[in-house]
Amino acid sequence: MSEADERRLAWVYLSRVVQGPCAALSALIESVGVVEAARAVRERALPESLRGPTEQRRDSYCAAGDLETMRRIGGRVVTPDDPEWPAWRMLGLAQLEAGRDQDGAVPLVLWVRGSRSLLESTERALAVVGARCSTGYGDRVTGEIAGDLAARGWTIVSGAAFGIDAMAHRAALAVGGVTIAVLACGVDRPYPAQHDRLLAEIADVGLVVSEYPPGTVARKHQFLARNRVIAALSDGVLVVEAGLRSGARNTVKWARRMGRPALATPGPVTSAASVGCHRMIRDGEALLVTQACEVIDEAGPLRLSIPGSPPTVTGQAEALTGIRATVYAALPGVGARLPAALAAQSGLPLPEVRAALTELELFGLVGVGENGWHRITSGRATR
Amino acid sequence: MSEADERRLAWVYLSRVVQGPCAALSALIESVGVVEAARAVRERALPESLRGPTEQRRDSYCAAGDLETMRRIGGRVVTPDDPEWPAWRMLGLAQLEAGRDQDGAVPLVLWVRGSRSLLESTERALAVVGARCSTGYGDRVTGEIAGDLAARGWTIVSGAAFGIDAMAHRAALAVGGVTIAVLACGVDRPYPAQHDRLLAEIADVGLVVSEYPPGTVARKHQFLARNRVIAALSDGVLVVEAGLRSGARNTVKWARRMGRPALATPGPVTSAASVGCHRMIRDGEALLVTQACEVIDEAGPLRLSIPGSPPTVTGQAEALTGIRATVYAALPGVGARLPAALAAQSGLPLPEVRAALTELELFGLVGVGENGWHRITSGRATR
Numbered sequence: 035m036s037e038a039d040e041r042r043l044a045w046v047y048l049s050r051v052v053q054g055p056c057a058a059l060s061a062l063i064e065s066v067g068v069v070e071a072a073r074a075v076r077e078r079a080l081p082e083s084l085r086g087p088t089e090q091r092r093d094s095y096c097a098a099g100d101l102e103t104m105r106r107i108g109g110r111v112v113t114p115d116d117p118e119w120p121a122w123r124m125l126g127l128a129q130l131e132a133g134r135d136q137d138g139a140v141p142l143v144l145w146v147r148g149s150r151s152l153l154e155s156t157e158r159a160l161a162v163v164g165a166r167c168s169t170g171y172g173d174r175v176t177g178e179i180a181g182d183l184a185a186r187g188w189t190i191v192s193g194a195a196f197g198i199d200a201m202a203h204r205a206a207l208a209v210g211g212v213t214i215a216v217l218a219c220g221v222d223r224p225y226p227a228q229h230d231r232l233l234a235e236i237a238d239v240g241l242v243v244s245e246y247p248p249g250t251v252a253r254k255h256q257f258l259a260r261n262r263v264i265a266a267l268s269d270g271v272l273v274v275e276a277g278l279r280s281g282a283r284n285t286v287k288w289a290r291r292m293g294r295p296a297l298a299t300p301g302p303v304t305s306a307a308s309v310g311c312h313r314m315i316r317d318g319e320a321l322l323v324t325q326a327c328e329v330i331d332e333a334g335p336l337r338l339s340i341p342g343s344p345p346t347v348t349g350q351a352e353a354l355t356g357i358r359a360t361v362y363a364a365l366p367g368v369g370a371r372l373p374a375a376l377a378a379q380s381g382l383p384l385p386e387v388r389a390a391l392t393e394l395e396l397f398g399l400v401g402v403g404e405n406g407w408h409r410i411t412s413g414r415a416t417r
Numbered sequence: 418m419s420e421a422d423e424r425r426l427a428w429v430y431l432s433r434v435v436q437g438p439c440a441a442l443s444a445l446i447e448s449v450g451v452v453e454a455a456r457a458v459r460e461r462a463l464p465e466s467l468r469g470p471t472e473q474r475r476d477s478y479c480a481a482g483d484l485e486t487m488r489r490i491g492g493r494v495v496t497p498d499d500p501e502w503p504a505w506r507m508l509g510l511a512q513l514e515a516g517r518d519q520d521g522a523v524p525l526v527l528w529v530r531g532s533r534s535l536l537e538s539t540e541r542a543l544a545v546v547g548a549r550c551s552t553g554y555g556d557r558v559t560g561e562i563a564g565d566l567a568a569r570g571w572t573i574v575s576g577a578a579f580g581i582d583a584m585a586h587r588a589a590l591a592v593g594g595v596t597i598a599v600l601a602c603g604v605d606r607p608y609p610a611q612h613d614r615l616l617a618e619i620a621d622v623g624l625v626v627s628e629y630p631p632g633t634v635a636r637k638h639q640f641l642a643r644n645r646v647i648a649a650l651s652d653g654v655l656v657v658e659a660g661l662r663s664g665a666r667n668t669v670k671w672a673r674r675m676g677r678p679a680l681a682t683p684g685p686v687t688s689a690a691s692v693g694c695h696r697m698i699r700d701g702e703a704l705l706v707t708q709a710c711e712v713i714d715e716a717g718p719l720r721l722s723i724p725g726s727p728p729t730v731t732g733q734a735e736a737l738t739g740i741r742a743t744v745y746a747a748l749p750g751v752g753a754r755l756p757a758a759l760a761a762q763s764g765l766p767l768p769e770v771r772a773a774l775t776e777l778e779l780f781g782l783v784g785v786g787e788n789g790w791h792r793i794t795s796g797r798a799t800r
Contacts (some may be wrong), residue, residue, distance in 0.1 A: 175686055300683030300695060303558055303707035312683060315698065315705045322699045324686035 039116075044072035045113040045143045050247045051075055051088050054259050055139035058083045063142075068113075094231030103248040104202050109147040109220050109235070118153040120143075120267065122389035125396065132171030138291065140244040141245035141263060147221045147233075148241035153385055155212055155241055159189040160333055161268035161289070163261075163282045164198025165275040169307045172275035175299055176201040179272065182326035184211025189267045191216060191241070193260065194229050198274045198282075203236055210239075214267065217244040218260035219252035243267075261285040270295035270333030273320065283310055286320055288311050295332040296320040354399075356384060358376065361390040362399060363411070370406040421498065427455035428496040428526045429480040434458055434471050437642050438488075438522035440514050441466045446525075449498075459667045486631040490605050490781025491620070492530040501536040502527075503650065505772035508779060509675030510649050521674065524628035524646060530604045530616075531624035535769055538595055538624055542572040543716055544651035545674070546644075546665045547657040549736045552690045555658035558682055559584040560591075561654065565709035567594025575601065576643065577612050577619070581657045586619055594795075597650065600627040601643035602635035626650075643669040653678035653716030656703065661695030666693055669703055678715040679703040737782075740765060744773040745782060745792070753789035 035043075045068055046353050052059055061070045062084060071145040074080055075088045095291045104110055112119055130138025146152060162180045164172060177199050180190045184206035192199040194215040206213035215236045221244045224230040233242055239304055245263060246256065258321040261281060265271055265288035276298070298320035300309030314320035323329050354362055365371060373391060377384045394400040400412050418426075430452055435442055445467060446454045457463055460473045487493055495502055513521025546564045547555060553620035559581050563573045567589035574580040577598040589596035598619045600608055604627045607613040616625055628646060630638065644664060648654055648671035659665040661683070669679040681703035684691030686698060706712050737745050747755055747763045755772060760767045774790050777783040784793050 171685055281560070300684050300691075300698075300705070302554055302685055303682050304554070308683075309707075312705055312707050314710070316707075322683070322690075322695055322705070324695050324699075328699070395465075 041115055042101075042111070042113060043067055043097040044068045045115070046100050046111055047072050047095070048075065048246070049143045049245070050094050050096065050100060052142070053091070053246055053250060054256060055137060055141065055245070055262070055277060056084075056087050057134070057136045057139040058087065058205040060131060060139050060142070071222065075298055077358075092108045095257075097393070102407045103222060104145065105148060107248075108149075109221055109242075109248075110145050111143050112152050113143045115387075118151045120153045120156045121390045122385070123156050125389075125392055126154045126294065127270060129396070130291060135263075135291075137259070138262065138288075140266075143245065145221050145244045145247060146241055147237040147243075148239075150212065150239075150241055150290055152241060152243070155189050156191075156267045156413040157189075157388075158187060159191050159214070159268045160329060161191040161271040161285060162198070162202035162274065163192055163264065163271065163284050164273050165280055165282070165310075166195050166197040167277070168197035168201065168275050168309065169245075169301075169305060170357050170405055171301055171305070172198055172307055173201045175301075176274045177205040179274070179323075179326050179329060180205035181209050181300070182291045183329060184213065185209040186326070187211075189214055191264055193217070193257075193264060193281075193285075194225070194233060194236070194242075195281075196226060196228075200229060200232060207239065210324050213240040215242045215352050216241075216260055216267065217242060217252070218246070218256040220244060220246050220248040221251040222248040223251070227254045245364045253299060257281060257285055259371075261327065265289040265294065268294070270297060270329070271324065272297040272299070272329060273311055273314065275301060275305075275307040276314075277306060278309050278313065280310045282403075283314065283319075286314060290319065297329060297332055299323060319416075354394075357386055360392060361387055362394055365400065365407060365409050367409065370403060370408040376407070422524055424451055424498055425484075425494070425496060426480045427451045428498070429483050429630070430455050430478070432494070432526045432528075432628070433479065433483060434474045435475050435525070436474070436629055436633060437468050437639060438520060438524065438628070438645070439467075440517070440519045440522040441470065443514060445524070445588075446687075455554040457699060467696050481576060483630050486530065486605060490530060490631075491532075492528065492604055492625075492631075494526050495529050495535050496526045500768075501534045503536045503539045505768070505775045506539050506650055508775055509677065510645065512561070512779070518674075519577070520642070521645065521671075525630065527646075528604050528627050529624055530620040530626075533622075533624055535596065535624060535626070538572050538573075539571050539650045540572075540595060540771075541570060542574050542597070542651045543712060544574040544647045544654040544655065544668060545581070545585035546575055546647065546654065546668050546694075547576050547585075547656050548663055548665070549580040549582075549691050550660070550690065551580035551584065551658050552684075552688060554684055554688070555581055555690055556584045557730055558684075560588040561656045562682070562709050562712060563588035564592050564594075565597065566712060568592040569709070569713075570594075572597055575648055576600070576640075576647060576664075576668075577608070577625075578664075579609065579611075579614060583612060583615060584750075585657075586615060587793060590618055590622065596623040597624045598623075599643055599647045599650065600625060600635070601629070601639040603627060603631040603633040605631040606634065608635045632763075640664060641667055645671040648672040648675060648677065651677070653680060653712070655680040655682070655706065655712060655741065656694055656697065657682050658684060658688075658690040659697075660689060660697065661692050664695045666697060666702075669697060673702065680706045680712060680715055740769055740773045741776060744770055745777055748783065748790060748792050750792065755785060757788040761791070 049297040124140045127140045180202040189212040190206040191214045192202045271289040289296045298311040377387045446691045458637045507523045510523045563585040572595040573589040574597045575585045586596045654672040656665040681694040
């Protein structure tokens with residue numbers, strides 16, 4: 035067995051063992067590597083914190099079977115080893131994980147149905163989520179905004195639920211755009227069952243994604259974890275309609291924790307389906323938007339802003355190594371460059387350039403404006 | 418002729434001469450008194466800055482006739498000499514005037530139709546304004562919010578225009594509440610003419626108010642000046658529906674300049690009549706509200722916050738004289754008191770206590786919270 039195959043089986047095994055985010059396991063993998071981590075779990079040679087989360091399924095040796103199941107349904111597993119792993123998309127969660135947020139861990143792997151590259155599909159993406167009990171008004175607004183964005187090349191990410199979610203996917207499909215459904219169950223289990231056909235259509239031209247291995251049944255807590263993946267894969271989250279207790283507010287919470295724009299469309303104040311949106315706007319949790327161009331204003335050119343203490347520039351630039359140093363060096367002293375130009379100049383692949391830029395932005399060393407990325411010579415990165 | 422009569426005729430004369438806000442004239446009155454100022458205008462013994470604004474009508478000696486006209490229509494003129502002059506309401510404009518804002522001057526007098534006290538009617542007041550071309554939705558929301566507030570004892574201030582304005586007045590009338598129409602023309606000239614009957618009803622149970630003398634025709638620039646009076650008489654401004662260029666946004670601008678809450682209700686994003694509201698919320702010019710209780714949250718217990726440089730406390734308290742000193746002395750060193758308690762304790766009338774508190778707040782010496790007014794021992798008044 036090749037080392038690559040061995041690693042892949044280790045990822046798959048671990049994904050099935052923990053079924054969902056597990057910061058302690060991510061930390062172990064980070065420290066000893068995935069193959070070694072898988073062995074430690076199998077042999078129960080674990081720190082106390084990992085015994086509980088791995089106890090129930092550590093004897094599930096069905097990695098090969100899982101991969102076979104995926105092949106059968108035209109799917110695959112995407113691991114952090116794969117070129118299509120959207121590493122830069124995961125930086126928001128990586129920050130939460132680094133902040134010892136147990137729930138905010140980076141997914142171990144993503145199970146995927148559909149032939150598109152996960153990395154390319156999420157290059158410019160907006161999550162559009164909302165009430166299951168949407169109104170005709172909400173459906174119409176979702177259709178207009180999601181359709182406009184999809185037609186302009188934005189990927190629409192949502193959760194395939196009834197109501198706004200389904201409308202968002204359908205609007206993207208209708209204009210020949212790309213859409214990604216993130217499920218709280220295995221990608222081989224259409225959920226809700228009535229969206230069997232919709233999910234098949236999404237897999238045809240877009241992607242159906244889950245961090246849960248095939249066969250996993252949707253359970254309540256998994257929806258909250260799923261919402262974090264929706265937020266992670268997107269430049270921002272738009273809520274079109276939401277009741278007071280809507281799950282969409284949870285997705286917004288994830289976006290905000292990752293420093294990504296949270297947006298909401300208003301509606302009639304007489305409509306219960308807009309109460310959650312109005313509350314979020316009123317409380318400053320979401321920005322009011324009414325059309326696609328306003329969404330682009332807010333979530334447009336990769337506008338990550340990261341919470342936490344402001345990093346200082348001094349000494350950081352000199353301490354850079356590897357790809358980050360190369361990309362930083364490729365930036366001019368004055369003026370800005372687009373990622374494509376930096377890739378051409380440095381000889382690095384575009385996704386790596388982009389990931390490095392985002393990391394450099396986290397460090398407060400570079401910023402992004404209308405003309406591309408630029409060095410920051412003092413202070414911190416501005417939004 | 419008594420001195421009081423002489424002063425009244427002087428106010429009335431000057432009101433007719435300048436017809437609208439005139440900061441330079443206000444400054445002259447402040448410095449030499451109203452009778453002397455009237456004589457200076459009549460005799461053209463004026464600084465350069467006042468010759469232009471007074472030139473056209475300084476020979477209009479019709480003060481007695483104006484007062485007779487008002488008597489005939491059941492009205493009166495209210496001058497700063499009158500007990501019902503809402504001095505504390507005018508503090509916002511006084512601040513703008515002090516900041517040499519030519520357009521933001523305190524009205525010289527207010528011409529009034531209706532038997533209620535202007536001071537008492539504006540004790541707790543909300544301006545509700547909006548689109549002339551309102552929708553059924555906007556009318557309904559206006560009716561609900563303005564009706565709820567009027568039923569709870571809030572005076573509804575508006576401009577008697579078609580659409581939202583008229584709906585706001587009618588909602589207050591419908592629940593037996595108090596409403597004030599502020600006109601951009603003389604109060605003897607119903608404007609718009611179709612609202613003749615509505616204005617008569619308002620005058621019956623509320624007030625019709627204008628800073629323009631009887632007979633004055635509505636001209637465009639007068640509407641902008643009128644909007645500042647609407648904002649000045651109110652604890653906050655609520656816009657229910659507004660197109661992109663609505664005059665309601667001008668009223669909001671006045672409220673914001675006076676540090677008073679600007680509120681807007683959202684509507685369907687598909688409705689042109691809500692575009693201005695959404696824009697104001699989006700741009701942070703207005704807070705989103707959906708119902709009366711949210712309005713009260715924002716505009717509720719006299720929450721003035723004044724723009725400008727923060728005043729310091731040191732020495733100011735010691736320098737107080739007159740009513741201000743009495744009211745400040747009545748406040749406990751620790752804890753808060755309601756205005757009524759302070760009035761009882763100090764033996765001063767409630768309106769004077771309130772006016773003094775607001776002035777003390779301007780100085781940064783007192784603040785207001787849920788339990789009433791309290792001394793501020795360092796820094797400045799907080800909102």
